[in-house]
Amino acid sequence: MSSSPSTEPLTGSRPEPSGEPLLRVVDVVKNFNVGVGTVCRAVDGVSFEIRAGETVGLVGESGCGKSTLARVLTRLTPATSGQVIFEGVDLTGLHGEALRQQRKQLQMIFQDPFASLDPRMTVGDIIAEPLTNFKVVRGKEKDARVQELLRVVGLNPYFNNRYPHEFSGGQRQRIGIARALALNPRLIICDEPVSALDVSIQAQIINLLEDLQAEFNLTYLFIAHDLSVVRHISQRVLVMYLGKIVEIAPSDDLYSTQFHPYTKALLSAVPVPDPRVESQRRLVELTGEIPSPLHPPSGCRFHTRCPIAQVPGICSDEEPALEEKAAGHLAACHFATQVGTALG
Amino acid sequence: MTGSMNQPVLEVKGLSTSFFTDDGEVKAVRDVSFDLAAGETLGIVGESGCGKSVTALSILGLVPRPGRVVGGEILFKGRDLLSIDREELRQIRGRDIAMIFQDPLSSLNPVHRIGAQVEEAMRAHDKIASADVRPRGLDLLRQVHVPDASRRVRNYPHQFSGGMRQRVMIAMGLSNRPEILIADEPTTALDVTVQAQILQLLRDLNRDLGTSIILITHNLGVVAGLCSRVVVMYAGEIVEQGTTEQIFDAPQHPYTWALLRSLPRVDADRHERLRSIEGLPPDLIAPPTGCKFNPRCPFRLERCFSEAPELKPVGDGQVAACWVTMKRAYAEMGAASLLDTRAGAASGVRPPLLPLPLAITRGPQPAGPEPLERE
Numbered sequence: 001m002s003s004s005p006s007t008e009p010l011t012g013s014r015p016e017p018s019g020e021p022l023l024r025v026v027d028v029v030k031n032f033n034v035g036v037g038t039v040c041r042a043v044d045g046v047s048f049e050i051r052a053g054e055t056v057g058l059v060g061e062s063g064c065g066k067s068t069l070a071r072v073l074t075r076l077t078p079a080t081s082g083q084v085i086f087e088g089v090d091l092t093g094l095h096g097e098a099l100r101q102q103r104k105q106l107q108m109i110f111q112d113p114f115a116s117l118d119p120r121m122t123v124g125d126i127i128a129e130p131l132t133n134f135k136v137v138r139g140k141e142k143d144a145r146v147q148e149l150l151r152v153v154g155l156n157p158y159f160n161n162r163y164p165h166e167f168s169g170g171q172r173q174r175i176g177i178a179r180a181l182a183l184n185p186r187l188i189i190c191d192e193p194v195s196a197l198d199v200s201i202q203a204q205i206i207n208l209l210e211d212l213q214a215e216f217n218l219t220y221l222f223i224a225h226d227l228s229v230v231r232h233i234s235q236r237v238l239v240m241y242l243g244k245i246v247e248i249a250p251s252d253d254l255y256s257t258q259f260h261p262y263t264k265a266l267l268s269a270v271p272v273p274d275p276r277v278e279s280q281r282r283l284v285e286l287t288g289e290i291p292s293p294l295h296p297p298s299g300c301r302f303h304t305r306c307p308i309a310q311v312p313g314i315c316s317d318e319e320p321a322l323e324e325k326a327a328g329h330l331a332a333c334h335f336a337t338q339v340g341t342a343l344g
Numbered sequence: 345m346t347g348s349m350n351q352p353v354l355e356v357k358g359l360s361t362s363f364f365t366d367d368g369e370v371k372a373v374r375d376v377s378f379d380l381a382a383g384e385t386l387g388i389v390g391e392s393g394c395g396k397s398v399t400a401l402s403i404l405g406l407v408p409r410p411g412r413v414v415g416g417e418i419l420f421k422g423r424d425l426l427s428i429d430r431e432e433l434r435q436i437r438g439r440d441i442a443m444i445f446q447d448p449l450s451s452l453n454p455v456h457r458i459g460a461q462v463e464e465a466m467r468a469h470d471k472i473a474s475a476d477v478r479p480r481g482l483d484l485l486r487q488v489h490v491p492d493a494s495r496r497v498r499n500y501p502h503q504f505s506g507g508m509r510q511r512v513m514i515a516m517g518l519s520n521r522p523e524i525l526i527a528d529e530p531t532t533a534l535d536v537t538v539q540a541q542i543l544q545l546l547r548d549l550n551r552d553l554g555t556s557i558i559l560i561t562h563n564l565g566v567v568a569g570l571c572s573r574v575v576v577m578y579a580g581e582i583v584e585q586g587t588t589e590q591i592f593d594a595p596q597h598p599y600t601w602a603l604l605r606s607l608p609r610v611d612a613d614r615h616e617r618l619r620s621i622e623g624l625p626p627d628l629i630a631p632p633t634g635c636k637f638n639p640r641c642p643f644r645l646e647r648c649f650s651e652a653p654e655l656k657p658v659g660d661g662q663v664a665a666c667w668v669t670m671k672r673a674y675a676e677m678g679a680a681s682l683l684d685t686r687a688g689a690a691s692g693v694r695p696p697l698l699p700l701p702l703a704i705t706r707g708p709q710p711a712g713p714e715p716l717e718r719e
Contacts, residue, residue, distance in 0.1 A: 061535035061536070061537065062506075062535055168624055170624070171624075198391040198392055198562065198625075199391060199562060199564075199603060199606055199607060200391060200602070200603065200606050200620060200621035201620075201624075202606070203606035203607075203608075203618040203619065203620035203621070204620040204621075204622070206608070206618055206620075207617060207618055207620055210617070225535065225536065226536075227536065227610050228565075228607070228608045228609055228610040229608050231608065231610050231612065232608035232609075232612070232615070232618065233608075255610065255611070265537055266536060266537060267610065268540075269536045269537045269539065269540035270536055270565070270610045271539070271540075271543075271563060271565025271566045271568065271569055272565050272568065272569075272609060272610060272611055273564035273565045273567075273568050273592065273604060273607055273609065274568055274592060274609075275568045275569075275588045275589055275592050277568075277611060278565070278568045278569035281569065283540050283544065285540075285541065286537050288491070289491075289505055289507075289508070290505075
């Protein structure tokens with residue numbers, strides 16, 4: 001197809017992200033007040049960086065705070081404390097028009113392609129809405145831009161007068177992507193963009209996101225619970241548990257060596273479409289349920305379910321810091337170096 | 345995966361189910377046949393709308409209106425479930441054949457206690473002596489690893505997490521020691537660590553109690569871990585059937601092959617572009633003529649547009665409905681086998697690309713977006 005940005009499939013090594021961090025997240029906290037005197041610590045002191053051109057994956061189980069973090073980064077909800085520095089500007093301190101202008105650079109793709117498009121707007125209007133809001137282009141130029149965007153995401157440009165219900169899930173996700181691209185953003189936060197899609201359509205959307213990244217020099221924060229997808233698309237991966245980052249690593253390193261028992265458990269549970277691999281699976285089983293963020297456990301938050309925790313002892317008393325355990329590989333565990341041997 | 349594999353407990357023969365909508369007849373399931381041996385774990389895989397769930401609902405006589413089974417036989421130990429009366433079917437359902445649904449929250453009654461709901465199926469069928477019902481209910485919840493079960497039987501569904509609710513559903517399904525357990529996407533709504541636990545549970549049940557399991561899922565990884573045999577469905581039909589090893593190592597239908605290649609793998613050690621299946625599944629009111637996969641198939645022949653292929657033997661017990669089959673496609677491509685679903689590559693070693701003389705490009709094109717890849 002003519003608009004497909006890269007003829008050459010991405011093989012071997014991925015393009016190296018370079019330079020200054022595009023986004024710096026410093027000790028971000030997001031609390032929700034739930035009833036008198038009770039605070040839900042959805043995001044509890046998260047720090048990381050994303051460099052321009054990079055894809056960073058964010059994984060964790062339901063309720064770990066990954067979607068809340070996405071909403072804080074885009075200022076859809078204000079942070080309780082901490083800084084979100086985007087291209088040198090702290091978004092948490094911005095208001096009104098200044099914030100609105102910054103948001104041009106920072107777009108989002110949502111999980112549910114059925115709920116994230118207004119059923120009463122035509123596809124053309126949906127994609128043009130950001131253009132209209134920011135008065136970027138008008139009139140004929142706007143129509144041309146909309147058609148161009150439709151073409152870029154692999155849809156027929158003459159579909160602009162149709163309504164969302166006329167499209168399948170995968171096509172709707174393409175519409176959502178076109179809308180996110182409309183303002184030429186630098187960073188796109190993708191919150192579970194493929195988890196609602198069928199397997200054969202998932203691959204189409206993942207390839208599209210990779211092509212667009214190469215063509216428009218995009219940076220992604222890619223949130224997902226499917227670790228296979230995250231490994232495929234990300235250069236670095238953040239693992240969250242109960243509001244905190246427990247491990248950060250380049251994705252290939254993370255899949256070969258884990259310094260946090262939670263990451264180890266997560267990876268050991270991912271189904272692999274190969275009966276031989278499956279028959280040799282060694283599941284690191286977690287006992288118990290994920291604790292409530294209203295009353296997080298003392299010390300290391302994972303100690304209640306950790307197979308190697310020293311309880312009572314350092315794990316229930318002292319919170320481990322997120323420290324570098326190998327080059328570019330950070331983990332928050334008192335026994336980081338023993339994870340590999342203790343859990344096989 | 346143990347047990348005697350001789351006499352099938354369930355034989356589905358030529359099952360067809362349609363939904364009669366205002367827009368026309370939706371042929372959701374067409375001429376589906378498979379056997380389930382005692383103690384076997386069978387996976388039915390396919391994407392949304394391929395008819396896998398409707399097949400399960402047809403077995404239990406639970407197809408919602410305006411749907412109806414329009415043909416075929418479903419033999420449970422030789423008795424046709426489609427011709428017995430409703431009362432007899434009700435007796436079998438939940439006692440001999442039980443089903444676990446995808447969404448445990450909407451399948452549990454929010455105003456009854458967990459314990460009562462687990463006991464209900466036992467009381468309804470009199471298979472378990474009434475004095476044993478309560479202790480067995482508790483026992484079942486312990487078996488499915490509900491912690492602190494004796495206290496939690498008094499809880500309501502909203503007090504349970506998703507994984508715990510799914511365990512309750514499994515306990516309910518097992519309460520009458522059914523011979524067949526049909527699990528429809530039992531882990532789709534769950535986190536990966538919980539999913540692994542539920543699958544382990546199903547594996548143990550199959551091994552320890554000899555329960556036959558039909559697992560319906562879109563997740564090929566889950567099938568690889570649990571099932572001994574696999575049925576692949578596309579657009580309401582079975583396109584391929586074989587042992588798990590056959591399906592994953594030597595798929596013969598291009599759809600199966602393409603599905604396996606489109607999956608990113610967590611154990612991949614190289615980054616390669618995923619090979620997606622272009623286009624969309626067909627509209628089941630007016631499916632394409634000939635092979636229903638023809639608009640998306642990279643290996644199609646002239647014949648694929650006019651004649652629908654039937655399931656034909658392609659290996660030891662393996663069947664596929666394809667005029668080409670991958671054996672021939674590999675030969676034409678000069679590839680020895682399906683190198684590219686092996687560990688070590690997201691989608692693996694890249695075979696020389698078709699189209700070859702074998703493939704033609706005319707014929708009906710898929711509706712929807714143009715293919716994105718220029719390959």
